Amino acid sequence: MEPPKDPEEPNGRAPERPAEAAAAAPPPGPPDTAAPLGRKAEAVARILAQPVPPVFVVAGSSMRPTIPPGSRVRVVPLAEPPVPGDVVVLEAAGRRTLHRVVHVVGDGETGLVFHAGDAPGGTGLAPLRAVIGKAVAILEPSDLPFPDLAHLPADVKRRYAMRLARCRAWATARRMATALRLTPPPAPGAEEAVRGVPPAPPGSDATPPTG
Numbered sequence: 001m002e003p004p005k006d007p008e009e010p011n012g013r014a015p016e017r018p019a020e021a022a023a024a025a026p027p028p029g030p031p032d033t034a035a036p037l038g039r040k041a042e043a044v045a046r047i048l049a050q051p052v053p054p055v056f057v058v059a060g061s062s063m064r065p066t067i068p069p070g071s072r073v074r075v076v077p078l079a080e081p082p083v084p085g086d087v088v089v090l091e092a093a094g095r096r097t098l099h100r101v102v103h104v105v106g107d108g109e110t111g112l113v114f115h116a117g118d119a120p121g122g123t124g125l126a127p128l129r130a131v132i133g134k135a136v137a138i139l140e141p142s143d144l145p146f147p148d149l150a151h152l153p154a155d156v157k158r159r160y161a162m163r164l165a166r167c168r169a170w171a172t173a174r175r176m177a178t179a180l181r182l183t184p185p186p187a188p189g190a191e192e193a194v195r196g197v198p199p200a201p202p203g204s205d206a207t208p209p210t211g
Helices: 019-024 039-048 154-179
Strands: 055-057 072-076 087-092 095-105 112-116 124-127 131-140
Touching (some): 055 131, 087 112, 095 131
Antiparallel strands (some): 095 112
8 A cells, every 4th residue: 555645745755945945044053041141241241352462561650660661561351350459451542551450349331440550649440341451471571570469569559458448438438329319429539530531541640649
């Protein structure tokens, strides 16, 4: 006995697909189970998408004595948002600055980063998205150790601690003011930066001095 024929196919064979249609149909992929990116993950993705100079030449003196003028510093893209103590490259208005992160407030599009040189001078404030890279090594002079927080000179460490305390106090006051729907206090030494002025170029201490 012959098998029953398909009523739509007189010869009982399945219809053949055109080669063009078969080629155009992509193979089924795994189901999309990825959850929407959070604000922090979006910030990391945006930072990683920006070009980062592999070697940053320090032109100014704001990072003295730990990174003197003329130093060549290796910079890598950020794998995660910066944390206090990191030495980073910030970019705004076409200018790049090598500074140490003092404090980070928030994340994503609304995140802010306080930054300063290791020398006496001002504390800048910039959007978190302005951070485009992290310094990881001093290439020249080759005898200089990388200045992480654990190996800072006593005066630089003391200056950093004072800046950090002021920035933390401001962040706390800002949160309280927001909760009470009051006007937040001005940022320490960064009133102009709060209004959108980009961070100063390397070696410049254009922000109001805070020690």
